[in-house]
Structures are given as C-alpha cells and as structure tokens.
Amino acid sequence: MAAIQQVAVVGGTHGNEFSGIYLIRHYQRHPELLQRQSFHAWTLFANPEAYRANKRYLDADLNRQFRREDLDNPALSNYEQSRAKVIDAVLGPKGNPKVDLVIDLHNTTSNMGPVLILTQAGDFYNQLAAYVKMKMPEAVISCDEDLLPAEDHKLLCTTGRYGVIVEVGPQPQSVLRQDVLEQMHSMTQHILDFADLYNRQALPALPSEVEAYRYLHSIKLPLNEQGERLGMVHSRVQDQDFKAIEPGEPIFKLFDGKELTYQGDTTVYPSFINEAAYYDNNLAMSLNEKITLAVPPVAGH
Structure with a gap:
C-alpha cells in the first residue's frame, strides 16, 4: 500500500464558483486545518484570471483540458489550455505525478447537496466513499466515467495519483452560501482524515458496501x-x-x-x-x- 505523501486542495478551477476559492483562502490563513500526521497538504488556485473576470473561464473550460494527449499538444495554447499545462507541471505530470491526492472543489447551481465525485475505480476510492458516507450521511457518492483510463480523463483532479471532486450545491454563480461552504469544508476535512488514517492503517471498520450513482x-x-x-x-x-x-x-x-x-x-x-x-x-x-x-x-x- 503506497502512502499518500502529498495532497493538493484545489479551488477556483471555475472562476465563478466561489466556495472553493474562499475555502482555500481560509486554509491558507489556517494551514493547521489542512495538515495531518502522515502527509503534507497545500492549496492551489487553479484559474485566478477567470475569477478576476468573474467568469467560469476565459477561453475554454479549464476542467476539460487534462487529457494526456491535450497536455502534450503545444498547439493547444489559449489561456486555459496553457494554464492546464502549468498545473500539470505543478501537480503531475499526469501519469507520473508528484501529488498523490488531488481534491478539487466545485459548486453547482443544481440542488445536489454535498457530492463526492470519484473519477477512477478501485479499493482506495471505495473505502474513501464508505468513510465519507459514514461520517457525513447526507453526502452523495457519484462515479463520473470511473471506468475510463486516467490518461483519457479531461478533469483536473486526474493529474494526481488519486483524484476526487467535492461538488456542492445549490449555489448561484459568483455567490457565497454559508451552508454550502460549510458542507464543502466538512467533506474536505473527512477526505483529509481518511487519507491520514489510510496511511497509518488506522481506518475504522467500514460498511461492506456503499450506494452510489454512475x-x-x-x-x-x-x-x-x-x-x-x-x-x-x-x-x-x-x-x-x-x-x-x-x-x-x-x-x-x-x-x-x-x-x-x-x-x-x-x-x-x-x-x-x-x-x-x-x-x-x-x-x-x-x-x-x-x-x-x-x-x-x-x-x-
């Protein structure tokens, strides 16, 4: 079992989804909320220019730019495509990453509640889903093309060895909601706790199965x-x-x-x-x- 040594918590992949942006700012002011005994965690502001423009993106959706072949294509050079290459250099390179776990924070305008989105299949993800659901019963587990090879995934979180999305709504674009921000913080903390317990082989007994949506x-x-x-x-x-x-x-x-x-x-x-x-x-x-x-x-x- 390879330990989780580096964790990146990413906010602002979409510039008008404010909860993740303000949450990573909070973590930057209070780094003790990120750190655990067995790994180092840090934050990344993915798309600051889109945030400054108060838009989801400037040229293209940043969260659709992370297929390996697109990252390797120098002809893809608009702002978000270029930004994806920078992020891949920081977190990845995808396929041989420096970061073991990427937690990407998102908002939706839809009434989905707190959702943990899994982008790959495997024991680590299933145990994580069970742990989050046990600690946060209102959470929904969602599998997004989790049978697709990681290199073909377009999502930012797939740059890491493991990657998940925390998706919470409903929240209007360019707006903050206390309940949504607190749910995002809670789920992120549970994921960080899980990674630490996983490393230390100190996980509690988990249910043998967990309900999810694919x-x-x-x-x-x-x-x-x-x-x-x-x-x-x-x-x-x-x-x-x-x-x-x-x-x-x-x-x-x-x-x-x-x-x-x-x-x-x-x-x-x-x-x-x-x-x-x-x-x-x-x-x-x-x-x-x-x-x-x-x-x-x-x-x-």
Missing part, C-alpha cells in the same frame, strides 16, 4: 431545427437531483404547454439538473444509474 449520459433541452429552446425542465424534476425518473414520466414542459416524457426503458437518477453553466451547450441534466460499490475490509477488522 454517470450514463446527458440530455439536452428540447430545441427546434434552428437550435432555439422550445421548453424547460419540468417542475416535477426541477431540484430533484438523484430522485428516480421512471420511463414515461414528464421531464420537459414546452412553452406551448405540451409535456415531453422520458423515453428510456430503465429507471434513471438525474443530477446537474438545470445547471446554469451547461446552458451554453443546452444540457438539461445528467442521467445516472444507481450502483453499489463493494468496500474491501479494512486491515485489522
């Missing part, structure tokens, strides 16, 4: 042939992140009064419902399946 695909708002929106997310779905949608249930309400129903043949669980940042792509929500993660027993229990 991303399937995203669906778009209804559009006409000119790409203009014809309707909106149905009120019965709005704010109901991770609540079941059954085949045939309404998911969109058109401006002419008609309802559109879910045409799939299995139960799905939506997330990022009506996320403001995704309107540039007309994405209405992500759909997930409910899964169970098997948690390997902790040594000594």
